[in-house]
Amino acid sequence: MSPTISRRGLITAGAGALMGASLARPALSRGLPEAPTMAEATMQAPLVPAEGADYTPVATLNGWTLPWRMKDGWKEFHLVAEPVVREFADGMNAHLWGYNGQSPGPTIEAVEGDRVRIFVTNRLPEHTTIHWHGMILPSGMDGVGGLTQPHIPPGKTFVYEYTLTKSGTFMYHPHSDEMVQMAMGMMGFFVVHPRDPALHRVDRDFVFLLNAFDIEPGSYVPRVMEMTDFNMWTINSRVFPGIDPLVVGKNDRVRVRVGNLTMTNHPVHMHGYDFEVTCTDGGWVRPEARWPEVSIDVPVGAMRAFEFDAVHEGDWAIHCHKSHHTMNAMGHGIKTFIGADLRRSTAQIRKLVPDYMPMGHDGMGAMGSMEMPAPDNTLPMMTGWGPFGPIEMGGMFTVVKVRDGLAKDDYSDPGWFDHPEGTVAYEWTGDVAPVERQG
Structure with a gap:
């Protein structure tokens, strides 16, 4: 899983993490560091520091x-703000704005005191x-265009310099035409590890970041004026089944950091475990x-981190618990036909459209296994x-895959869990118990 990154040798990074890199940008003048770029939509191996403080590097879902x-x-x-093409899942690309070839941009990692x-x-x-977002720094480095600095014109490069005074989980995004630029996908994570490598070690x-888009079927560019009716609820600008699983070894201590830059809150729920909330935007708890949870609500513009000990093997769902946020490309003007008898209307419509299939009269579950024509x-x-069979999910949904015997640095997908005999729910084929009617 080595990243497809361009560089010229100026970058100090983890040994092997940049193997196989290819040149994709021209040399920059006046001693600027190279600006690596990434085209792959799969999670790249964590970037182990080659020098300086020791820490467990983060793994960015579908990122780097x-x-x-x-x-x-x-x-x-070196960050480059630019138009990018992001694959949401196989079969759909979006024309977004981001950083260094992707939306969200690459995760920045550093150490307290750097x-x-x-x-x-x-x-x-x-x-x-x-x-x-969330950092303690000089006012002139805070990045609010017109208030604390001039806006960065097209074609220009600005420099931000400051000392990282606290560890924790932070984000970055524009404060310049923010409504458009964030709606187009401009955001990223900034993780600051503690100076003491033993502190909060996992x-x-x-x-991963939660973000949302309104992209009409057949189109490529988000509708930036949308405020409420989004149809693509994403994790790091990906939707299920295009979202990487969280692969962990049995008995690992695991931290999950979630940032929310959408227009609504998201109750993130993980199956199979309870966990401890250990960090917020303000710092470590x-x-x-x-406090223990199985779901943690992540407010707008906020970050939450939780930790658990991976003692239960299996494939455990993790998702937003707002049911519409685990769907893709939803149309919000569809009427409800549950309980309606559509046989007569279906017969009439099929005289004009022979392949017509009624939907929704018995619920929408059948859509998970149907292959219906759709716009490009x-x-x-x-x-x-x-x-x-069909999982019948989309949007903000993926799987935590806990496996015994994984190597420390192995994040590759282990496939589906092999359930031990007698541990899968099954159909009852014996006598049917009578149903007692109430009232």
Whole structure:
């Protein structure tokens, strides 16, 4: 799973993490660090630090970590704001704006106390900035166009320099034509590890952003004026079944960091486990103040992190618990026909449209296994197959796959879980118990 990243050798990064990189950008003048780019939509291997503080690097679902170089005591990164093409899942691409070839942009990782210098080059058709969401820094580095800095014009590069004063989980996004630029996919994660490598240590550390788009079937560009009726609810600009699973080894201590840059809250629910909420936007939750959950509501513009010990093997769903957020390409003007007798109307319609199929009179579950004609560049409302048939999900849904015997650095998909005999729900074929009528 080595990333397809362009570089020129200036980047200091994990050994092997940039193997197989290809050149994709011209050399930059005046000593700028290279701006790596990523075209792959699958999760790249965590970027193990080659020098400096030791930490467990994060794994970004369907994403990657931005390499850096050290220069004169500064950890230097280079972000490029630009139009990108993002595959939501097989069969649908979106024309978005993002950073370094992707939306969301690459995850930035550093360590508490690091001095960071971040170059931001604007290749958009309009001006932009970057706000470092949740960070403590000088006002002039906060990234609010017109208030704390000039907007970055197209074709120009600005520099942000500050010291990372606290560890935790943060985000980055524009504060310049924010409504359009965030609706087009401009956002990313910024993880700051503790200075003490033993503090808050886990075995596997996953990050992903929740974002949403309104893209009409057959089109490619989001409707940026939409406020409520989104039809693509995504994890890192991907929808199920295109979202990577969270692969962990049995008995691993696992952290999941979730950021929300949509227009609504998301109750993230994980099956098979209870977990501890260990971090918010404001910082780490003290051990005596942590609380147990099986669902954690992630407010708009906020981050939550939770941890659990992976003691239960299996394939465990993790998803937003708003039911419409686990569907793709929903049409919000569809009437409800549950309980309606559509036989007469179906017969009449089939005289004009022989292949017509009525939907919804018995619920929508049959759509999970139907292959119906659809416009180009869209997805079925529910899709994805498991070992027992259609999963009937989409949107903000994926799977935590807990397996025994995984290597520490193995994040590859192990396939579906092999359930031990006698542990799968089954059909009862014995006597049918009478149903007692109430009232």
